[in-house]
Amino acid sequence: MQTQDIETGDCYAVAGYGGIAFRIIGFKTEEITCWHTGEVLDEVEDPDVVIAVMVGDDRRHEVDVSDLLPLAEGEFCSCCGQIGCPWGA
Numbered sequence: 001m002q003t004q005d006i007e008t009g010d011c012y013a014v015a016g017y018g019g020i021a022f023r024i025i026g027f028k029t030e031e032i033t034c035w036h037t038g039e040v041l042d043e044v045e046d047p048d049v050v051i052a053v054m055v056g057d058d059r060r061h062e063v064d065v066s067d068l069l070p071l072a073e074g075e076f077c078s079c080c081g082q083i084g085c086p087w088g089a
């Protein structure tokens with residue numbers, strides 16, 4: 001999986017979470033803070049980790065990019081997020 005192919009809003013299956021689709025929120029970001037003042041100097045994206053939620057849920061998960069498996073539109077239920085559910089297909 002190439003990092004540059006990952007777009008916010010895309011849906012993927014995740015290794016270890018069979019049967020459920022995840023929607024990408026964005027890349028994980030880390031704040032760079034000044035050790036002296038605690039002031040946030042910069043925010044950097046971690047290209048190896050994305051924040052994703054299960055479709056139909058809003059709990060955020062950190063997912064390794066290498067665990068993302070491409071999912072075609074219509075391959076999962078847009079309502080409950082389950083792969084193979086005929087309801088939203």
Ligand SMILES: [Zn+2]
Nearest residue numbers: 077080085087
């Ligand atoms: Zn469904």
